Amino acid sequence: MSTEKYGIAKVVGGFGRSLSPEEAIPYTLARTHIEHETIRRILSNRFSLHRRKKALEVGCGYGRNLPVLKEVFTQTFGLERDEELATIAANLHQDESATVVRMPKPLTRWPFDHGLFDFVMTFTVLQHLQAFEFEFFISEINRVTGPNATLLIVEETDETIVDPHTTGRSIETYKLLFSEFEFINSLPRKVEKTFPKEDSGAYMLFQKKKQ
Ligand SMILES: C[S@@+](CC[C@H](N)C(=O)[O-])C[C@H]1O[C@@H](n2cnc3c(N)ncnc32)[C@H](O)[C@@H]1O
Numbered sequence: 001m002s003t004e005k006y007g008i009a010k011v012v013g014g015f016g017r018s019l020s021p022e023e024a025i026p027y028t029l030a031r032t033h034i035e036h037e038t039i040r041r042i043l044s045n046r047f048s049l050h051r052r053k054k055a056l057e058v059g060c061g062y063g064r065n066l067p068v069l070k071e072v073f074t075q076t077f078g079l080e081r082d083e084e085l086a087t088i089a090a091n092l093h094q095d096e097s098a099t100v101v102r103m104p105k106p107l108t109r110w111p112f113d114h115g116l117f118d119f120v121m122t123f124t125v126l127q128h129l130q131a132f133e134f135e136f137f138i139s140e141i142n143r144v145t146g147p148n149a150t151l152l153i154v155e156e157t158d159e160t161i162v163d164p165h166t167t168g169r170s171i172e173t174y175k176l177l178f179s180e181f182e183f184i185n186s187l188p189r190k191v192e193k194t195f196p197k198e199d200s201g202a203y204m205l206f207q208k209k210k211q
Pocket of ligand 1: 006011058059060061062063064065080081082085103122123124125128129130133
């Protein structure tokens with residue numbers, strides 16, 4: 001899993017669903033539209049009073065979510081391991097308020113200072129990590145988030161899903177794993193209507209505990 005190349009065809013192509021380009025385009029647009037609407041709603045409830053400074057999307061893929069974060073935060077960073085995706089994200093979405101950064105090799109500290117971010121998001125990333133990387137990601141998220149920072153993780157929460165590509169972890173498990181954060185609430189992750197299940201994981205919102 002950890003050395004697997006993602007690439008744009010996989011991220012836009014619906015993973016194991018083998019969609020043709022004709023199917024993948026409307027699927028991607030519909031899913032992204034629904035997901036952006038949800039992220040916007042969550043952010044506007046939480047950040048209506050203050051315009052916060054710095055946001056990070058860990059595993060930003062081709063950067064599709066960065067424009068939504070830019071609406072709220074003065075400085076947005078996308079961290080991406082896959083070279084092809086990072087290049088597309090930088091070409092499409094990088095400007096003075098958004099910076100795409102390549103993730104260093106596994107288990108290497110991310111290039112951000114301690115406590116830098118007011119908001120960190122993972123969107124279907126933690127579910128793809130191996131156990132040894134997973135723990136490292138949690139410790140790096142703990143390290144780069146500031147006091148009272150908000151964490152939004154959007155991941156597979158169906159624990160019966162354990163395959164070479166995806167590991168589902170329940171909301172209760174995520175609450176225990178992110179013990180430096182207070183759990184605020186969760187929402188089911190709705191996707192396009194043609195998706196074979198009612199929902200696909202959950203949006204889980206946390207706030208960093210005062211230390
Ligand atoms: C399904 S894509 C989601 C991309 C983006 N968050 C989005 O919503 O469009 C999964 C992302 O996780 C990243 N990823 C998967 N395994 C990883 C690993 N072992 N280390 C770092 N990043 C990984 C991929 O490079 C990819 O960007």
